[in-house]
Amino acid sequence: MSIYLKLFLEFFHIGLFSFGGGYATLPFLYHIADVHKWYTTKQLSDMIAVSSITPGPVGVNVATFAGFTTSGVLGALIATVSVILPSFIIVIAVSKLLNRFRENKFVQSVLYTLKPAGCGLLAAVGVDMFINNINILGMVLLIGLFIAGAFEKRDPLFYLGVSAAAGLIAGYFNLTF
Amino acid sequence: MEITLYNIFKTFFKVGTMLLGGGYVILPLLQSELVDKKNWMSDEELCEYYALGQSIPGIIAANVSIFAGYKLKKISGALAAILGIVSPAFIAIIVLARILEELVNLKFVQSIFWGVGIGILVLIFFAVKEVWSKSITDKFTCFMFFLTFILSGCFKIPPAVLIIFAIFIGLWLQAVKKIEGEE
Numbered sequence: 001m002s003i004y005l006k007l008f009l010e011f012f013h014i015g016l017f018s019f020g021g022g023y024a025t026l027p028f029l030y031h032i033a034d035v036h037k038w039y040t041t042k043q044l045s046d047m048i049a050v051s052s053i054t055p056g057p058v059g060v061n062v063a064t065f066a067g068f069t070t071s072g073v074l075g076a077l078i079a080t081v082s083v084i085l086p087s088f089i090i091v092i093a094v095s096k097l098l099n100r101f102r103e104n105k106f107v108q109s110v111l112y113t114l115k116p117a118g119c120g121l122l123a124a125v126g127v128d129m130f131i132n133n134i135n136i137l138g139m140v141l142l143i144g145l146f147i148a149g150a151f152e153k154r155d156p157l158f159y160l161g162v163s164a165a166a167g168l169i170a171g172y173f174n175l176t177f
Numbered sequence: 178m179e180i181t182l183y184n185i186f187k188t189f190f191k192v193g194t195m196l197l198g199g200g201y202v203i204l205p206l207l208q209s210e211l212v213d214k215k216n217w218m219s220d221e222e223l224c225e226y227y228a229l230g231q232s233i234p235g236i237i238a239a240n241v242s243i244f245a246g247y248k249l250k251k252i253s254g255a256l257a258a259i260l261g262i263v264s265p266a267f268i269a270i271i272v273l274a275r276i277l278e279e280l281v282n283l284k285f286v287q288s289i290f291w292g293v294g295i296g297i298l299v300l301i302f303f304a305v306k307e308v309w310s311k312s313i314t315d316k317f318t319c320f321m322f323f324l325t326f327i328l329s330g331c332f333k334i335p336p337a338v339l340i341i342f343a344i345f346i347g348l349w350l351q352a353v354k355k356i357e358g359e360e
Contacts, residue, residue: 015234015235015236016234016235017234018234018235018236019234019335019336019337019340024335024336024337025236046277046278046281047277049281050277050278050280050281051199052197052198052199052290053197053280053281053286053289053290054266054269054270054273054277055193055194055195055196055197055265055266055269056193056196056200056238056262056263056265056266056267056269057196057199057200057203057236057237057238057239057266058199058200059200059236060236060239060263060266060267061266061270064266064267064270064271065270065274065277068270068271068274069274073271076267076270076271077267080263080267083236084235084236084239084259084263086234086235087233087234087235087236087239087240087243087259088243088255088256088259090233090234090235090240091230091233091235091240091243091244091247091255092243092247092252092255094229094233094244095244095247095248098229105351105354105355106347106348106351108351109347109348109350109351109354110343110344110347110348110351111225111228111347112318112347112350113318113321113343113344113346113347113350114228114229114232114340114343114344114347115224115225115228115308115311115312115318116312116313116318116319116321116322116325116343117228117321117322117325117339117340117342117343118224118227118228118231118232118308118312118340119224119228119305119308119309119312119313119322119325120321120322120323120324120325120326120329120339121231121325121326121329121336121339121340122201122204122227122301122304122305122308123305123322123326123330124325124326124329124330125201125301126298126301126302126305127326127330128330129201129294129297129298129301130298133291133294133295133298134295138291138294138295141292141295142295142298142299145295145296145299146299146302149299149303153213155209156195156202156205156206156209156300157195159296159297159299159300160195160197160293160296160297160300161296162296163292163293163294163295163296163297163299164289164290164292164293164296165292166292166295167288167289167290167291167292167293167295168285168288168289168292170288170291170292171284171285171287171288171289171291172285172288176287176288176291176292
């Protein structure tokens with residue numbers, strides 16, 4: 001079987017079965033490291049660290065990287081498209097169904113319970129990140145940003161820019177850890 | 178701004194470049210671009226896409242972007258949106274692939290991303306606040322929020338299980354209403 005077909009099958013599989021986003025793809029990615037040797041588990045944990053400094057979701061980053069290291073730009077393209085393809089098909093199908101059955105009472109009732117659950121999941125992610133990353137200086141930065149954002153709505157770029165600059169300065173004075 | 182394929186691509190490309198820290202910030206970024214700045218959709222619609230994006234398989238940021246793109250301009254809009262979201266990620270990995278490992282270990286890079294991690298926390302907080310105001314409308318939805326929050330946060334129940342649970346609760350509520358209505 002050609003490498004391109006293998007890449008397609010593996011990453012299509014991940015796109016289809018990873019559920020819950022973000023780090024839900026990780027078990028699949030470790031499985032690939034075991035079976036195909038496209039990368040080692042050490043390389044994978046490096047890649048996960050890397051994906052926190054490159055834009056984009058972890059799953060997409062690792063797909064591109066794995067495709068690229070095994071078979072160049074074409075491999076990267078195939079792996080990336082494959083991981084997205086199931087999403088594309090499913091979302092279009094769900095959108096069409098939703099447009100058709102929006103007035104259905106069961107659909108409305110599911111949306112009614114699903115939305116607060118989705119919100120709760122995001123809040124849990126936030127708290128988890130808070131517990132794992134925070135220290136005193138981080139707390140100061142956090143409170144500063146909250147105050148800056150409390151009185152007027154600011155662009156996300158403001159928070160990312162200010163916090164990146166603050167990190168750089170804190171790092172320069174050895175204060176980040 | 179007019180809804181053209183090029184504008185959809187451009188907007189999602191911008192969001193894609195700011196999508197740092199693994200994809201969780203997709204919601205605040207899209208709120209800022211699609212709702213606040215461009216008025217292309219309402220907060221309610223985006224919150225709905227986010228809830229649905231979490232309930233189907235695949236990468237959440239990609240799912241939400243495809244939902245939003247489809248709403249804007251059907252299948253071609255969905256294609257423009259997903260291309261825009263993925264391109265910055267794709268380009269960054271291809272260009273940096275050879276030096277990524279050294280890059281991660283550079284001290285100043287680590288410092289920057291320590292800071293960005295805090296910025297992301299603030300963005301997530303504001304996003305939760307926004308979604309809360311659109312989805313917690315009564316005591317029952319408030320109960321659903323805290324139930325999911327605690328089961329996920331404290332008991333580490335996988336998101337997929339909680340989503341399926343929420344869907345069943347929704348179906349059950351309506352079934353009960355129907356039976357009561359018929360009696």
